[in-house]
Amino acid sequence: xxxxxxxxxxxxxxxxxxxxxxxxxxxxxxxxxxxxxxxxxxxxxxxxxxxxxxxxxxxxxxxxxxxxxxxxxxxxxxxxxxxxxxxxxxxxxxxxxxxxxxxxxxxxxxxxxxxxxxxxxxxxxxxxxxxxxxxxxxxxxxxxxx
Numbered sequence: 001x002x003x004x005x006x007x008x009x010x011x012x013x014x015x016x017x018x019x020x021x022x023x024x025x026x027x028x029x030x031x032x033x034x035x036x037x038x039x040x041x042x043x044x045x046x047x048x049x050x051x052x053x054x055x056x057x058x059x060x061x062x063x064x065x066x067x068x069x070x071x072x073x074x075x076x077x078x079x080x081x082x083x084x085x086x087x088x089x090x091x092x093x094x095x096x097x098x099x100x101x102x103x104x105x106x107x108x109x110x111x112x113x114x115x116x117x118x119x120x121x122x123x124x125x126x127x128x129x130x131x132x133x134x135x136x137x138x139x140x141x142x143x144x145x146x
Contacts, residue, residue, distance in 0.1 A: 033057075040095040042124070049105035049113070056109055064108070096128050 033054040036047050056062035064070065081090055094101055102116045 037092040038094045038098065038101070040093055041098045042120070045116070045120070046098060046102060046105075049102060049109070052109050052113055053105050062108055062110065096124075099124065 033050075035050045035054065036043065038046060053062060057064065065073075077091065078088070081088065086093075099116055099121055106113045106115045
């Protein structure tokens with residue numbers, strides 16, 4: 001955890017690079033999970049799925065991959081951030097990757113948890129295309145080749 005302060009404001013920025021898919025923080029304490037860390041997302045559906053998965057993990061109705069698999073994912077994610085020139089604070093920046101994360105959350109919860117509705121994916125893809133065309137067309141955002 002990094003703590004920075006300016007005047008009377010103390011800002012806690014959680015950089016949990018050892019955390020696997022912004023969810024259960026296995027090395028930080030039994031049953032400790034962080035809901036709502038991802039940003040540039042549609043928050044409430046994602047947080048609902050995160051909460052369902054946490055409840056199922058705590059009750060034993062769901063399991064995570066092995067510690068080795070999760071550690072490998074963390075290392076791969078760090079490398080992707082470094083290769084893209086992004087700081088570790090982008091660890092929880094999902095944006096267009098959120099649909100894959102939604103699918104993983106729902107799949108890990110079990111068959112009875114609904115997947116992302118098709119209409120939401122269409123709306124999100126239309127928004128991302130519009131934003132990309134606008135920002136790149138105006139030269140306001142650098143496009144990564146990844």
